[in-house]
Amino acid sequence: MKLGRLAPEAVLAAVLIAAPFLLVHVGFSYDLLERILDWGLIGLGFDLLFGVAGMLSFGQAAFYGTGGFVAAWLLVGHHLASVWLALAVGTLAAGLVGLGVGALAVRRIGIYFTMITLAFCEMGFFLENSPLAAYTGGENGLPGVPVPQLGPWRLTSGLPIYWLLAVLFLAGFVLARRIRHSPFGAVLAAIKGNAARAGQAGHSVPDYKLAVFVIAALYAGLAGGLLGVIQSYMPPDAFALDTSGQLVVQTIIGGVGTLIGPMVGAAVWLWLRDNLQMIPHVGALWKLILGLIFVVLVVALKRGIAGELRYLLTRRRRAAAEAGVPEDSADGAPMPLAAPDLPLRAPLVATRADAPALRALGVSKFYGGLHAVEDVSFQVRSGAIHAVIGPNGAGKSTLFKMLSEEIAPTSGRVELFGRPITGLGVTRATQLGIGKSNQLNQLFLDLSVSENIRLAALARARGRFRADLWRAADSIPAVERQVALATATVGLAHRAQVPVHVLPYGEKRRLEIGIALATGANVLLLDEPLAGMSPAERVATRALVREIARGRTVLIVEHDMDAIFELAERITVLYEGRLLAEGTPDEIQRNQAVQAAYLGGLHEHEPA
């Protein structure tokens, strides 16, 4: 491991060692420092959940309370003698509750997810308060939580407990940081950026969301157990809604997505509370002031304290990565053509040797009374470049979405090398070896080019879901070869470290193809790959498509007829949702019905 990668851990360790000696002089008591680290510990999990994966939960108090009360009940009721064991059991209990709540919550997106986590948090509060009062002490909480014993030492309140918290927080930080930089963490970041594309690339989004939800619950559970130990008392307000809310505010103030941010925010919040409360007139206003700061930070898209610090520290590196971007714009971009045979390929699923690569059997899609696609059947020979054309509104994109399993057909089915894939969903279909580049770019704009492509390659190498939390995302040699090759193939090697949102349009378009390519697809669907490109880029991209097709089957939708007639060995024509004609380019060019449809179509619709 390189020294540079360990730097934040080393800095944090130094700060944690120095804090009790230096910060006591500015109003931080040992007790205050312990509570800050306890909040920081829930915050590590919460920041993985919200900062990294983008899932805003207002339910962390439920897991904090669960971990705390399970551990406290075990100890106060003398069911367990070991504080360590009780903390472990409490943490696991919180994880189990997280699994249950998560199973209900993570399939819902955005607003719904937040509302559900909030509701379950309130449910935990009421459960603690009345039905379970016999175990939790209800409104009184559980007093008399013992301190832990470490070999010959009793970790009494004051410095000994502080060291315990410091060690656990440091360990929690190291783990959280490994998780964020792991392949697992890379998928979480992709889910935050564009969940639909992460699923389309072959990652099982609900599984990843549930896993990070449980991880966050485990962090909260451990912090809850430690709260009882710090205070020798487990307070009922651990379950309160305000606890969840306070965590959110602290995270924003401290810096979301920095892992350390929630702890920094807790330091601000708790220090203000403890030190301003003494001052008359101002005492009651500290929360109002923090509330205003919070709103300003959210409105102005500010990064929070730790976020601002990180931004300043990494400014030079970021500037270097973004430098030189505008110099070669859309026109005449060099496109080195590497060997397109990627090291990670989907295993061939062929059930019969002579099965076509892709076959649609009577596929239809109805939206209410609108028949977007009606009873379309055709097949694509393995190794071919096959085109689907038709005037605007003919149903080409809808057909493509059914072929790639992004949407389910109303009737009919699709076979990949003779194996039915209808009903599997896009993630499983991608894992079976069908990839698609979209008509509208679906990129991870905040990630770099190579991170975008790596995300797709990881899905091929790791399957739909894997909890590899400890290794680095860029440490899988086969994946890195795939990333390098796919990046070079679409001519973006010189842009590998550039964040995608600064790329010119033409390069974004090629990256869209690169992502589909890096999934290792045996059958690649390209939905209008040339759309919006300059004439020079069109020429280069045509060559790219031909190059890609050497190793796989390509199905292409395109309005550029010159390109289609040059590339395709077979053409399927759709018109108003139905199959109009099929044949070789020559046959299609001579086909009367096709000419009529296009002439008619041109009068009705503008060509793209």
Next chain:
Amino acid sequence: MPSTALLLSQAFNGLALGTLLALVASGLTIILGTLGVLNFAHGALFMLGAYAMYVVMAHTGSWLLGLLAGGVFMLVVGVALERLLVRLFYQRPHEDQILVTFGAGIVIVEAVRAYFGGNTKSVPTPPWGQGIVRLGFLFYPTYRLELIGIVAAVLFALYLLLYRTSIGLVVRAGIEDARMVGVLGINVRRAFLAVFALGVLAAGVAGMLYAPIVSVQPDMGGSFLVEAFVVIVIGGLGSYPGAVVGGLIAGEIISLTSAFNTAYSEVMLFAVMALLLVLRPQGLFGSEGRV
């Protein structure tokens, strides 16, 4: 098994609570459905309405004046909130919208606490609402009984506004597809402002009406906010009938459960929500795939 009289009285309590929840949730759902914004400040606005009633009642003693002045005040608050804050967030992610309204809620609650202090204020019952009414074999507080009628009238007025006027048509079309409404050349910005202010008014009116029978203090909105969320999850996101029916169901669940065992009344509400999430995730009146 509790007695019939107790069950009947609890069913009435459930109706009173249910209409309150319906009113709070309908304000939330109109804003959510039309603007796509989940207003986390809704509980704080409910509280603000109750304080508005408290202030006017303390100075004039007039309930009607409290309702009118409070209503105007809530509209002003709603307009200010939309113009200064919420408007900036229509194009931003849902998470940011939640965060900013959550922050606005904190500011409102803490500003009220700083000005009025943290202790409970009592708001008197208007003269025509004092005493108890005999309903067959059941005695019931007059004001609570009248409230059921008043809130039902308010909900009906809201229904007329949403389903019988042109602004309502815009709102309901906006719920279906806000972009399309904009394409049609309707001034969406003004409609959005009106909708937000209307939603805030609904929260405020609920707070004003219930001020005499709940304890008025700065944190009173929190639990109503969560219950309104549950109502929306039960009724279906952005559905006005869903909010009303969901509110009534939630009120009855809480009240009838407490006839059997008070400890489980709130828990039962969340259990029903969890069950519904498994069986019918889009809610009773929601359509699939929305939001």
